[in-house]
Amino acid sequence: xxxxxxxxxxxxxxxxxxxxxxxxxxxDRLVALLHEELTAHGFEDAAMARETPLARNSARWLAGxxxxxxxxxxxxxxxxxxxLTFDGAFAPFTVxxxxxxxELSATGAAILDFKTGAAPSAKQVKAGFAPQLxxxxxxxxxxxxxxxxxxxxxELTYVRVVGxxxxxxxxxxxxxxxxxxxxxxxxxGLKARxxxxxxxxxxxxxxxxxxxxxxxxxxxxxLARVWEWSVIGGEEGSE
Numbered sequence: 492x493x494x495x496x497x498x499x500x501x502x503x504x505x506x507x508x509x510x511x512x513x514x515x516x517x518x519d520r521l522v523a524l525l526h527e528e529l530t531a532h533g534f535e536d537a538a539m540a541r542e543t544p545l546a547r548n549s550a551r552w553l554a555g556x557x558x559x560x561x562x563x564x565x566x567x568x569x570x571x572x573x574x575l576t577f578d579g580a581f582a583p584f585t586v587x588x589x590x591x592x593x594e595l596s597a598t599g600a601a602i603l604d605f606k607t608g609a610a611p612s613a614k615q616v617k618a619g620f621a622p623q624l625x626x627x628x629x630x631x632x633x634x635x636x637x638x639x640x641x642x643x644x645x646e647l648t649y650v651r652v653v654g655x656x657x658x659x660x661x662x663x664x665x666x667x668x669x670x671x672x673x674x675x676x677x678x679x680g681l682k683a684r685x686x687x688x689x690x691x692x693x694x695x696x697x698x699x700x701x702x703x704x705x706x707x708x709x710x711x712x713x714l715a716r717v718w719e720w721s722v723i724g725g726e727e728g729s730e
Contacts, residue, residue, distance in 0.1 A: 493532040493533060493534070494529070494532070494534075494542070494607055495605070495606060495608070496528075497528035497532045498525065498549060498605060498607060499591055499605045500531075501521060501528045502553060502592075502605060503569045503570065503592075504524050504528075505517075505520065505521060505524060505557065506567045506569050513554075513557055517557065517558075518551055518554040521554055522546055522550040525549060525550060526539070526543075526546060529546065544654070546654060548655065549653070549654035549658055549659065551658065552652065552659035553659065563596055565595060565596050566594070566595040566596075567592060567593075567594055567595075568590075568593040568595065569592050569593075571589065571590070571593060571636065572587055572588070573589075573590075573627065573630045573631060573634065573636060574586065574587040574588075574634065575630040575633050575678075576634075577682060579685050579689055580686060580690075586626060586630065587630075588623065588626055588627040588630055590603065590604065590624070590627045591603055591604050592604075593627075593631070593636075594646075596645070598643075598645060599642055599643040599644060599645030599646075600642045600644055600646075601645060601648060602624050602628055602631070602644060602648070603648050603649075604624060604648075604649050605649075605650045605651075606650065606651050606652075607651065607652060609651075610649035610651055610662045610664075611649070611664070613664050616647070616664045616665070617673065617676075619677060619680050622680075622681070624648075624649075624664065624665075625647060625674050625676070626674070626678065626681065627674075628644030628647060628665075628670060628671070628673070628674030628677070629644075629674040629677050629678035629681075631643075631674075632674055632675070633678070643671055644670045644671055644674045645666065645670055645671075646663060646665070646670055647663065647664045647670050647673065647674075648663045649661075649662045649663075650662075
């Protein structure tokens with residue numbers, strides 16, 4: 492987690508410092524930024540001995556990634572919060588999102604999430620188990636950015652950076668019309684869920700998707716102690 496945060500922060504600082512043209516020594520600058528962020532995130536000398544070659548590999552891959560992305564003439568927004576309010580049965584409901592990165596082009600917006608772990612599969616995104624990018628796309632399409640009107644989502648992408656033999660990967664989960672359709676479906680699903688829970692007879696169920704236990708579980712799962720009951724059992728008379 493700390494390593495992922497350090498990588499994301501380094502890429503964010505690069506975008507904020509050089510929003511347009513990249514420096515000639517982009518790779519070296521990224522190495523320096525990664526070292527600074529890893530140190531700031533608590534990596535000491537022993538850990539840095541392992542992280543240094545990974546940082547160099549990550550920086551080399553990220554430098555190429557930045558060149559390719561910026562060749563499209565984009566405007567980069569980092570950690571920008573967006574919000575959309577819609578009517579509920581009893582009161583307005585506001586959904587907010589803060590994307591790692593939004594790239595604005597002449598035709599729409601690419602929404603990016605930087606990761607060091609595995610990205611959600613296309614099936615998980617479509618089923619609504621990973622709504623971060625899709626709901627961000629829906630908010631952009633409906634409400635837009637604070638200083639700009641609605642922007643159609645044209646790309647939903649996870650950027651995985653690890654620095655190993657395969658230093659990084661770009662995993663797109665929706666592009667063009669598909670990105671818009673996934674975003675619309677995510678918003679429709681959220682509105683339906685809000686309407687459902689506005690009904691006082693709706694029960695709060697735990698573990699509705701047991702195949703994702705340990706991955707997508709939330710606070711309510713822990714409060715209901717579903718893990719303990721599933722392992723220990725809940726038969727009457729048992730200790």
